[in-house]
Amino acid sequence: MTERLYAPGPVAVPPEVLEALSRPVMHHRTAAFRELFIRVRGQLAALMGAPEDDALLISGSGSSAFEAAFVTSVPRDTSVLALGGGKFAERWASLARRFDHPVEFLDTPWGTTFDPQRLAAALALLPPAGVVTLVHSETSTGVLHDVAAITAVVRRWAPEALVLVDAVTSLAVVELKPHEWGVDALVSGSQKGVMLPPGLGFVWLSERAWARAADARSRHRAHSLDLHRERERQRQGDSGTTPATSMVVALGVALERLFGRGLENHLSDLARRNQALLAGGKALMAQPFAQRPSPAVAAMRAPQGIAAPAVVAELAAAGLRIAGGQDQLKDFLLRPSLLGDCNDHDVLVLVEALERAFSKLGAVSPAGAGRHAASAALLR
Amino acid sequence: MTERLYAPGPVAVPPEVLEALSRPVMHHRTAAFRELFIRVRGQLAALMGAPEDDALLISGSGSSAFEAAFVTSVPRDTSVLALGGGKFAERWASLARRFDHPVEFLDTPWGTTFDPQRLAAALALLPPAGVVTLVHSETSTGVLHDVAAITAVVRRWAPEALVLVDAVTSLAVVELKPHEWGVDALVSGSQKGVMLPPGLGFVWLSERAWARAADARSRHRAHSLDLHRERERQRQGDSGTTPATSMVVALGVALERLFGRGLENHLSDLARRNQALLAGGKALMAQPFAQRPSPAVAAMRAPQGIAAPAVVAELAAAGLRIAGGQDQLKDFLLRPSLLGDCNDHDVLVLVEALERAFSKLGAVSPAGAGRHAASAALLR
Numbered sequence: 001m002t003e004r005l006y007a008p009g010p011v012a013v014p015p016e017v018l019e020a021l022s023r024p025v026m027h028h029r030t031a032a033f034r035e036l037f038i039r040v041r042g043q044l045a046a047l048m049g050a051p052e053d054d055a056l057l058i059s060g061s062g063s064s065a066f067e068a069a070f071v072t073s074v075p076r077d078t079s080v081l082a083l084g085g086g087k088f089a090e091r092w093a094s095l096a097r098r099f100d101h102p103v104e105f106l107d108t109p110w111g112t113t114f115d116p117q118r119l120a121a122a123l124a125l126l127p128p129a130g131v132v133t134l135v136h137s138e139t140s141t142g143v144l145h146d147v148a149a150i151t152a153v154v155r156r157w158a159p160e161a162l163v164l165v166d167a168v169t170s171l172a173v174v175e176l177k178p179h180e181w182g183v184d185a186l187v188s189g190s191q192k193g194v195m196l197p198p199g200l201g202f203v204w205l206s207e208r209a210w211a212r213a214a215d216a217r218s219r220h221r222a223h224s225l226d227l228h229r230e231r232e233r234q235r236q237g238d239s240g241t242t243p244a245t246s247m248v249v250a251l252g253v254a255l256e257r258l259f260g261r262g263l264e265n266h267l268s269d270l271a272r273r274n275q276a277l278l279a280g281g282k283a284l285m286a287q288p289f290a291q292r293p294s295p296a297v298a299a300m301r302a303p304q305g306i307a308a309p310a311v312v313a314e315l316a317a318a319g320l321r322i323a324g325g326q327d328q329l330k331d332f333l334l335r336p337s338l339l340g341d342c343n344d345h346d347v348l349v350l351v352e353a354l355e356r357a358f359s360k361l362g363a364v365s366p367a368g369a370g371r372h373a374a375s376a377a378l379l380r
Numbered sequence: 381m382t383e384r385l386y387a388p389g390p391v392a393v394p395p396e397v398l399e400a401l402s403r404p405v406m407h408h409r410t411a412a413f414r415e416l417f418i419r420v421r422g423q424l425a426a427l428m429g430a431p432e433d434d435a436l437l438i439s440g441s442g443s444s445a446f447e448a449a450f451v452t453s454v455p456r457d458t459s460v461l462a463l464g465g466g467k468f469a470e471r472w473a474s475l476a477r478r479f480d481h482p483v484e485f486l487d488t489p490w491g492t493t494f495d496p497q498r499l500a501a502a503l504a505l506l507p508p509a510g511v512v513t514l515v516h517s518e519t520s521t522g523v524l525h526d527v528a529a530i531t532a533v534v535r536r537w538a539p540e541a542l543v544l545v546d547a548v549t550s551l552a553v554v555e556l557k558p559h560e561w562g563v564d565a566l567v568s569g570s571q572k573g574v575m576l577p578p579g580l581g582f583v584w585l586s587e588r589a590w591a592r593a594a595d596a597r598s599r600h601r602a603h604s605l606d607l608h609r610e611r612e613r614q615r616q617g618d619s620g621t622t623p624a625t626s627m628v629v630a631l632g633v634a635l636e637r638l639f640g641r642g643l644e645n646h647l648s649d650l651a652r653r654n655q656a657l658l659a660g661g662k663a664l665m666a667q668p669f670a671q672r673p674s675p676a677v678a679a680m681r682a683p684q685g686i687a688a689p690a691v692v693a694e695l696a697a698a699g700l701r702i703a704g705g706q707d708q709l710k711d712f713l714l715r716p717s718l719l720g721d722c723n724d725h726d727v728l729v730l731v732e733a734l735e736r737a738f739s740k741l742g743a744v745s746p747a748g749a750g751r752h753a754a755s756a757a758l759l760r
Contacts, residue, residue: 002403002404003406003407003410005404005405005407007407009622010405010406010407010408010622010625011405012404012405013404013405018401018402018403018404019402021398021401021402021626022398022399022401022402023382023398024382024383024385024392024393024398025385025390025391025392025393025571025577025578026383026390027383027385027387027390027701028390028578029703030383030696030701058440059439059440059441059444059578059579060438060439060440060444060604061439061604061621061622061623061624062621062622063603063604063620063621063622064439064440064444064604064621067603067604094603095603098601098602098603099601099603100601189622191405191622197405197624197625197626197627198405198408198439198622198623198624198625198626199439199579199624199626199627220601221478221479221480221600221601222478222602223443223447223474223475223478223479224440224441224443224444224447225605240443241441241442241443241444242389242390242441242442242443242569242571242578243441243578244441244577244578244579245390245577245578246401246577246578246579247577247579316410321407321410323409
């Protein structure tokens with residue numbers, strides 16, 4: 001049985017994008033491909049909120065994009081303040097430790113946002129020209145961190161620090177304004193908001209980030225992930241190694257589709273549907289988990305007395321793949337998502353499926369309460 | 381116009397593999413995907429000639445696979461002897477230099493194989509527990525280097541050296557026997573002999589290579605490309621970051637197809653067709669370039685007085701994409717390839733197209749001579 005994907009990545013890919021993947025493969029050293037590559041990179045930069053800048057495509061996962069942004073912009077031995085609050089936030093910290101950086105980790109309880117005063121105190125201890133890493137939409141908790149607010153605090157207490165942002169599930173999910181916010185890196189991947197299969201990573205760096213490790217002697221040893229030379233190549237429509245040509249073609253189709261229907265409409269649909277899903281869950285006694293919910297995922301606590309993994313299994317048996325909780329959230333968190341090729345109807349499908357699963361597992365709630373709440377929220 | 385790919389990668393992908401890419405995306409954290417992943421890895425190991433071993437899949441290019449094999453198995457500061465003879469051979473050397481290794485480069489004129497005595501002399505200068513890098517099928521020159529013979533010399537003069545082999549265009553092209561040869565790493569990519577789009581890399585390491593940099597303190601700093609932890613994960617059907625699930629599904633289809641028709645038959649067809657293409661070219665006054673031709677590419681000199689780039693352009697205008705020469709071979713080398721989804725007929729298509737292009741550009745040869753020679757060679 002083919003599962004319907006309602007997880008916060010990999011997501012359901014639109015049929016026209018799947019069709020693009022099945023076309024005969026293009027050769028990368030051709031005028032036709034170079035032209036496409038340059039056009040797609042321009043659209044990606046626009047999606048990242050920096051239409052005049054260079055957005056680079058990486059053949060690899062979002063984590064490779066992450067690592068590429070880090071080794072390209074952060075000189076060796078630089079002090080790092082890693083903001084926590086979830087599983088993906090911890091990845092930045094472990095990446096920095098892996099590269100032998102001094103790392104301070106500022107945690108916040110999973111599901112919550114950062115306290116500006118604690119952030120300011122941590123920043124006061126960061127040496128000048130340090131690095132702050134954070135996750136915009138923390139997929140493990142469903143929290144959308146307030147990058148603008150966080151960056152404002154950073155700029156006040158550590159004006160020279162680079163701010164590296166994991167935008168894996170915020171790209172094509174909320175509006176990004178890297179210049180206005182004063183962000184130095186955005187990294188993302190293909191299998192989330194842009195609705196492709198996994199396999200492409202995306203990197204945008206500020207001019208400051210490009211310049212910070214301009215001296216190759218202070219830079220990390222890396223080959224394919226050091227993007228300094230790659231930037232020049234990609235500007236010409238080239239790349240150092242063979243790019244994932246079919247994925248680039250499909251990305252072009254996916255971005256045309258997003259812009260074609262109006263990006264603003266798409267973003268507001270995502271937010272409205274996620275709110276409706278949270279409202280439906282709440283009516284079924286599944287309380288929203290995130291203090292500030294990301295439209296990428298409707299993180300909710302399973303109703304009292306119900307084990308989240310059992311709910312995930314019930315939905316899987318019905319052919320619907322949602323995500324459960326990770327690590328300490330495993331027992332009680334549910335993470336259904338409408339990040340993929342979804343419409344309003346999918347909200348009702350999920351709420352209905354959750355109600356059936358909860359009921360089968362012993363929860364009691366007024367019949368139809370979830371659907372009623374979700375329907376009302378969809379009309380808002 | 382969709383070009384027909386006759387380049388040594390990316391290659392023409394079989395329709396059933398393209399169809400697999402257009403299927404709904406699978407989620408990687410499911411029993412169905414784990415089972416597929418383990419099965420596909422087993423088939424890949426068999427294709428690499430090491431069916432009992434771990435072959436790892438990397439989301440990325442062949443070059444990422446390369447770098448992963450290097451940073452996983454080679455301790456910092458280890459001396460490297462890089463065998464040259466072509467553009468891809470130089471990549472190993474520049475990778476090793478990038479990571480601050482002492483590198484000796486043993487070159488051989490492009491198109492030729494290595495002289496065992498010069499190799500022995502170079503090995504005598506390599507410190508114990510050094511590393512030798514080489515390219516099996518050098519795509520830039522069309523030479524198939526004799527890995528068995530080279531490794532025998534290495535084992536005699538530098539018994540503890542690791543031998544890292546670029547099998548990018550030898551995997552699924554010639555039989556690989558890493559244990560018998562005493563090779564320590566094989567790396568390859570998806571867009572060559574296995575006939576997928578670009579985007580997946582493959583790595584096999586010997587037990588000796590896995591053990592050489594077992595001490596994490598002596599190992600290179602790397603995150604996604606350090607495969608020590610990844611090996612354990614992939615054994616369970618997992619991976620550290622989201623794998624390119626659709627490509628893994630397609631790889632499964634591609635490998636079933638290769639084994640289904642009999643791998644031996646496939647390899648002998650490739651060799652026979654490449655010989656026939658070289659014979660056809662020779663009859664058209666395009667002399668074979670490689671001293672020991674790889675079945676991956678029919679490298680030939682354009683006839684006297686004919687510029688290779690003009691020939692490539694003529695074929696492109698007819699919708700056929702072959703590769704020309706790189707660097708110092710640019711003016712005269714032609715590199716048509718039957719590495720993709722081809723049959724005997726494609727040999728005749730290419731020979732016919734070459735004859736037309738040569739003739740249009742002013743060469744004189746008896747009409748039909750190329751096709752006649754190629755046809756005869758195909759029947760051998």
